[in-house]
Amino acid sequence: MDLFLQYMANGVVIGSTYVLVAVGLTLIFGILGVVNFAHGEFYMIGGYAGIVAITVLKLPVLPAIAFVLLVAAVVGIAAEAILHKPMKNHDATSSIISSFGLAVALQNAALVVMGPQPQRLNLDVSKIPVLSSLPTDFGPVFLPQQRLLIPIATVLLIAILYVVLRYTWTGRGLRAMAQHATVARLCGVRVERVAIVTFITGAALAGTAGMLMSSVFFVYPIVGNMIALKAFTVVILGGMGNVAGAAVAGLLLGITESLTSAYISNAMRDVVGFVFVILVLLFRPQGLFGKAVERS
Amino acid sequence: MTQFSRRHMLAVMGASVAAPSVLRAQSSDPIRLGGMLPLSGPASIEGRQILSGVQFAIEEANAKGGVLGRRIELVMEDDESNSTKGVTAVRRLIEREKSPFIVGTYASAVAIAASKIAAEYKVAMLSGGSTAAGATDQNTPGDPWFFRSWPDSNAQGDDTARAIVEKFKKTRVAIIHDNTNYGVTLAAQVTRVVSGVGGTILSTDSYNAGEQDFSSMLTKLRSLRPEAVYIGGWAGDGANIVRQAVEAGIRTQFVGSGSMNSDDFIRLAGPASEGFAVASLYEPSTPNPVGKAFGERFRARHNLDANTLSALGFESMTIGIEALRRVGKPDGLEIQKMLKGGMKDFQLVQGPAGTTAAFNAKGSVDFPNFIAVVKDGKRRLDV
Structure with a gap:
C-alpha cells in the first residue's frame, strides 16, 4: 500500500507534464484546427532554453522562466506564420504535413546547435525561496523538490489559463473562435491576433513543461517525439479541443503508465496508452470527456 | 632532320635532369596511411576522440623519423557510421591513396562491410573502435583481415x-x-x-x-x-x-x-x-607501464587525459606502423602475415601489464577487461 501511493505520486508528476503539453496541443487544434506535430519540439526548445538561461546566462530561476517564455513566444509566432497563416484556407493535411516538416527542421537545428549528447538542467532548488522550504516526505511518499515543482507549476499555469479563457477579452475571443470562426470574425474578434496568441500559449505551456522536466530528465534533439505522441494520446482521450478533458486525461495517462510499470511490466508502459487510444477511437471517438456533436 | 635531333637532344637533356629527382621522390615522398572513422553524424564524438589517438600515433612515429625512412602522412575518410560510405571510403583509401593497411572504423556494421572489401584487395584493417564479436567472427579462422587488438563484446x-x-x-x-x-x-x-x-x-x-x-x-x-x-x-x-x-x-x-x-x-x-x-580496456591510471607512459605523453601533448577511445586509436595505428616497419615495404599481404604471427612481442597500451599484440586465429587479442569504478567523478582501476 505504501508503494501504491508512491506509484500514484510518480504518475501525477509525469502526468502533469503530459497535461501541460497536451493542453497547448488541444487549444491549437480546437481553436485553429491545426494538428501540430511539431508540438513536441516546443517542449524540446523549452528544455534547451532553460539550460541556456540557467547554465550559460546564469540567470536566477524566475528570470530563467521569463527567458523560456520569451523564447516560446518567438517560436509560437514563427510556428503560426509557418503552419497557420499561409495554410488556413487550404486542406487540413497541408498544415499537418508542414508541421511534420517543421518538427524535422527544429530537431536538426537542435542537433547542429546543441549537439547530439543528452543535457540536463542543474536546478539548485535550495536557492528557490518558497520551493526549498517545502517538505519532500509526505507519509510514505517521497518526492524531491524538482519533481514536486512540476505538479505545482502545472496547477498554477492551468489555473491562469482558465482565468484568462474565462474572464478576459482575449479569452472570450479564443473561445468564440473555437465555436465558429466566421461568426467570431463578424463579432469583431481579430482572428489573426487570436491565432498568434493561441500558438504562443501552446508553445509557452509546452516550453515550460520542457524546462521543468529538464531538471528531472534529460533533453536531447529528438526528445519531443515521444512527448508529442503522448500528448496526442491525451488529446484524443480527453476529446479533441477539450481543455478540461486534456487535463484529466493527462493525469490519468501518467497514473496508468506508472501503475503499469509497477504491477505489470515496465516494457508495457508505453503500450498501454496507445491501446487506450485505439479503444477510445473505436468505441467513443469523441473522447472520454467530449460531447458528440452532429455537424450540419 | 636538324629539327628532330634538336628536339631529341632536348628530351635527353630533360630526362637526365629529371631522372635523379624522380628516383629521389620514391624514397623521400611521405608514405600515406589511411584511416576511416565517423567524423560527422551520430558517432562523431567518439570518432573524433579515436582520431586524436590515431593522430598522436602518427606524430610520435614521425618524430622518430617516420617509417622506412619516409615521413608518414595520415589520410582520413569520414564514413558517417554509414556502410555505403564506409565501402566507398575503403576503396578510395586503397585504390587512390595506396594505403598498405587501414585503421577503421567505429561502427561495427560499417567495419564488417568495409573489411570484406579490404580483404578482396588484400589490405588488412585494424579496428577503429568496433568491438562487436561479429566483426572478427566473420574472418576466416587462421586468415583474418580485420584485426582488433582487444577482446570482443x-x-x-x-x-x-x-x-x-x-x-x-x-x-x-x-x-x-x-x-x-x-x-x-x-x-x-x-x-x-x-x-x-x-x-x-x-x-x-x-x-x-x-x-x-x-x-x-x-x-x-x-x-x-x-x-x-x-x-x-x-x-x-x-x-x-x-x-x-x-x-x-x-x-x-x-x-x-x-x-x-x-x-x-x-x-x-x-x-x-x-x-x-x-x-x-584502458584508463590513464592503468597498472600497465606501457599504457601509463602513453597516458602521460598524451596528457603532455593535449593537456587532456587519454581514454579508452584515444588509446585504441593510438594502438591500432601504432601496431600497423610497426608491422609495416618489420615487413620493410608497403605490401598489404605481407603486413597481414606479419599481424597474424609476427607481433607477439609488441607490447600494448591497453589491457593489463605485459599484454602484447598476439592476435588469435580470428584476429582478436584476448586479455581480461578491467572493471573500473567511479570515484570522485573519475573512473579508477584501484578501488
Whole structure:
C-alpha cells in the first residue's frame, strides 16, 4: 500500500507534464484546427532554453522562466506564420504535413546547435525561496523538490489559463473562435491576433513543461517525439479541443503508465496508452470527456 | 632532320635532369596511411576522440623519423557510421591513396562491410573502435583481415557479469536493459554468467531506449533489495536510471554495459555515478607501464587525459606502423602475415601489464577487461 501511493505520486508528476503539453496541443487544434506535430519540439526548445538561461546566462530561476517564455513566444509566432497563416484556407493535411516538416527542421537545428549528447538542467532548488522550504516526505511518499515543482507549476499555469479563457477579452475571443470562426470574425474578434496568441500559449505551456522536466530528465534533439505522441494520446482521450478533458486525461495517462510499470511490466508502459487510444477511437471517438456533436 | 635531333637532344637533356629527382621522390615522398572513422553524424564524438589517438600515433612515429625512412602522412575518410560510405571510403583509401593497411572504423556494421572489401584487395584493417564479436567472427579462422587488438563484446559482457559476483561479492542481482538488440543480448548473457557463478537474478526489467521516467520501475526494484543492479543499454539512459535510482532511495552496487564507459555518463549522472562499475580496456591510471607512459605523453601533448577511445586509436595505428616497419615495404599481404604471427612481442597500451599484440586465429587479442569504478567523478582501476 505504501508503494501504491508512491506509484500514484510518480504518475501525477509525469502526468502533469503530459497535461501541460497536451493542453497547448488541444487549444491549437480546437481553436485553429491545426494538428501540430511539431508540438513536441516546443517542449524540446523549452528544455534547451532553460539550460541556456540557467547554465550559460546564469540567470536566477524566475528570470530563467521569463527567458523560456520569451523564447516560446518567438517560436509560437514563427510556428503560426509557418503552419497557420499561409495554410488556413487550404486542406487540413497541408498544415499537418508542414508541421511534420517543421518538427524535422527544429530537431536538426537542435542537433547542429546543441549537439547530439543528452543535457540536463542543474536546478539548485535550495536557492528557490518558497520551493526549498517545502517538505519532500509526505507519509510514505517521497518526492524531491524538482519533481514536486512540476505538479505545482502545472496547477498554477492551468489555473491562469482558465482565468484568462474565462474572464478576459482575449479569452472570450479564443473561445468564440473555437465555436465558429466566421461568426467570431463578424463579432469583431481579430482572428489573426487570436491565432498568434493561441500558438504562443501552446508553445509557452509546452516550453515550460520542457524546462521543468529538464531538471528531472534529460533533453536531447529528438526528445519531443515521444512527448508529442503522448500528448496526442491525451488529446484524443480527453476529446479533441477539450481543455478540461486534456487535463484529466493527462493525469490519468501518467497514473496508468506508472501503475503499469509497477504491477505489470515496465516494457508495457508505453503500450498501454496507445491501446487506450485505439479503444477510445473505436468505441467513443469523441473522447472520454467530449460531447458528440452532429455537424450540419 | 636538324629539327628532330634538336628536339631529341632536348628530351635527353630533360630526362637526365629529371631522372635523379624522380628516383629521389620514391624514397623521400611521405608514405600515406589511411584511416576511416565517423567524423560527422551520430558517432562523431567518439570518432573524433579515436582520431586524436590515431593522430598522436602518427606524430610520435614521425618524430622518430617516420617509417622506412619516409615521413608518414595520415589520410582520413569520414564514413558517417554509414556502410555505403564506409565501402566507398575503403576503396578510395586503397585504390587512390595506396594505403598498405587501414585503421577503421567505429561502427561495427560499417567495419564488417568495409573489411570484406579490404580483404578482396588484400589490405588488412585494424579496428577503429568496433568491438562487436561479429566483426572478427566473420574472418576466416587462421586468415583474418580485420584485426582488433582487444577482446570482443562477448568477453566484455562475460568479464562484467563475473565481476558482479567474484569482485564485488554480490549475489542478489537485478537486471535492467533496453529493448534494443544490444540490451537484450547483454541481459541474456549476464543472466547466464551470473547464474553460472553462483548468483541469483531477482528480476529483469526492460525499457524502450530513450525512455525518460524510471521512477515506478525503480520504486518496485527497491522493494526487492538487490545487492547489485546491472544496466544494459546506452549511456544516456544508464545515467538517467542511476540518477533516478538514487532519488528513489536505492543504495546498491550499479554495474553498467561497456557503452557507459564514457565521461559523458559521469557528467550526466552527476554524484549518483559514485561507485558505478563498468568494464574498461584502458584508463590513464592503468597498472600497465606501457599504457601509463602513453597516458602521460598524451596528457603532455593535449593537456587532456587519454581514454579508452584515444588509446585504441593510438594502438591500432601504432601496431600497423610497426608491422609495416618489420615487413620493410608497403605490401598489404605481407603486413597481414606479419599481424597474424609476427607481433607477439609488441607490447600494448591497453589491457593489463605485459599484454602484447598476439592476435588469435580470428584476429582478436584476448586479455581480461578491467572493471573500473567511479570515484570522485573519475573512473579508477584501484578501488
